[in-house]
Amino acid sequence: MRADDQRVGLAAEAFSFGYPMVCAVRQIIRAADEGIGPIRPVGFNAFAHETDPPGPLSPFLNVNPDVLFSMAQVDLGPGPVVLRVPPAPDRYHVLAFYDPWLNVFAYLGTRTGTNTGDGDGRGHEVLLVPPGGDADLDAAGTGSGSRLVIEAPARVFSIVARFAFRGPRDLPAVRALQDQLTLSPLDPGARRPEGPPDRSKQVCDDLRFWEELRTWMRAFPLPPMEREYARRFEALGLLADPSPYIDPDPTLAWSLRTGLRTGRDELERLADAGRRTNLGWSSTLHEADYNLDRFGPGVLDDRAWEIPDRAQARIARALAARRPLGIVHAYEETAAHCAVDLEGHHLTGAHDYRLRLRPPPVDSFWTLTMYDEPDGYLVDNPLDRYSISSLDDLVHEPDGSIPVVIQSEPPGRKHCHGRPPGRRDHQDLRPRR
Numbered sequence: 001m002r003a004d005d006q007r008v009g010l011a012a013e014a015f016s017f018g019y020p021m022v023c024a025v026r027q028i029i030r031a032a033d034e035g036i037g038p039i040r041p042v043g044f045n046a047f048a049h050e051t052d053p054p055g056p057l058s059p060f061l062n063v064n065p066d067v068l069f070s071m072a073q074v075d076l077g078p079g080p081v082v083l084r085v086p087p088a089p090d091r092y093h094v095l096a097f098y099d100p101w102l103n104v105f106a107y108l109g110t111r112t113g114t115n116t117g118d119g120d121g122r123g124h125e126v127l128l129v130p131p132g133g134d135a136d137l138d139a140a141g142t143g144s145g146s147r148l149v150i151e152a153p154a155r156v157f158s159i160v161a162r163f164a165f166r167g168p169r170d171l172p173a174v175r176a177l178q179d180q181l182t183l184s185p186l187d188p189g190a191r192r193p194e195g196p197p198d199r200s201k202q203v204c205d206d207l208r209f210w211e212e213l214r215t216w217m218r219a220f221p222l223p224p225m226e227r228e229y230a231r232r233f234e235a236l237g238l239l240a241d242p243s244p245y246i247d248p249d250p251t252l253a254w255s256l257r258t259g260l261r262t263g264r265d266e267l268e269r270l271a272d273a274g275r276r277t278n279l280g281w282s283s284t285l286h287e288a289d290y291n292l293d294r295f296g297p298g299v300l301d302d303r304a305w306e307i308p309d310r311a312q313a314r315i316a317r318a319l320a321a322r323r324p325l326g327i328v329h330a331y332e333e334t335a336a337h338c339a340v341d342l343e344g345h346h347l348t349g350a351h352d353y354r355l356r357l358r359p360p361p362v363d364s365f366w367t368l369t370m371y372d373e374p375d376g377y378l379v380d381n382p383l384d385r386y387s388i389s390s391l392d393d394l395v396h397e398p399d400g401s402i403p404v405v406i407q408s409e410p411p412g413r414k415h416c417h418g419r420p421p422g423r424r425d426h427q428d429l430r431p432r433r
Helices: 005-033 133-139 168-179 205-219 224-236 250-273 310-320
Strands: 047-049 067-075 081-085 093-098 104-109 124-129 148-151 156-164 182-185 281-283 336-338 353-357 365-369 387-389 402-406 424-427
Touching: 005 067, 005 156, 005 205, 005 224, 005 250, 005 310, 047 168, 067 168, 156 168, 205 250, 224 250, 224 310, 250 310, 353 365
Parallel strands: 124 148, 353 424
Antiparallel strands: 047 067, 067 156, 081 124, 081 182, 093 104, 093 156, 281 336, 353 402, 365 387
């Protein structure tokens, strides 16, 4: 059977378009029902926490060793929910809100100033309302008062919270903050949240992606501009109801299967081509700039942080979906990764390296972490120390920069300053607000 060439190309395009949402909603369901790594399952409208610092055997790869995560999968179908955020004015933290299309539509935390509490020690209250939720509040006769109100672009979304910590002695304080993160229904008698609709098991496995995309596009409407773009996929059955994939037309099914493989291969090719480096470093500076429509509290509606071309923005969104949920805009946090020296050779313990880090911008800080390659695990070491920070007590050069010696042998056996023969220089900054 020969696939329709036009529909194969259309399906490859639709795969790239829908891949971010399918990945995001699958992860929402998985996190709520099964948990992710050390974060246990707690269902919807509750926080689950990473309470122990990551180490070399952490199930999360390329993890921040000085940050503990908390996650919540939120369903506003039963009605508005009250979020309570603990006061933490002297600690870096951020709560990032992700819609089903991977847009970060709101930030709360250190940078946004929503970290001082309400003066009673209980923290800051935020009212989360579904799309058009202001009408629900008026009908219920409930005002928001002094609460910050965030209108979510979809009834289901994720919250990922990060709390920085400084060493084992600081962990109890962070765990106490995590325990104060709560979600509670505005209406105590609200029904139980159900989460995203999921009837994809009614179709065969190799068409499940398309059934999930069709179902979730209906459940979580697109912004107007993207809704118009999605009409081009009508020939694939993505706008149909009931599902055309339960008993599919054989030629359509063949086109969808072929198009999915084509789209997936093209996405991997783009990912490989996009790994450009500057002196061996690649960064996440503009990875989240695909958001062109969702600008809630803390999200900057600034062309400097937006990809103006929607076609390019869709590709960037699909590439971002290949990573675990948690990408944020670079004005909140950015990272740079290096696996080679200035001569293009892979970094290895057989050589010594000198890294010079400039002072961070005011009110920012950086951390430096070592991972093994290519897996991305933290490097095991006798000190159980996996990062250094600009907040640590470090030696500074006269210009304010910090020299870091990277070597396999303990300090003292080799020079700690200067440039011994064979040492290779590198420099970069990893700032975080």
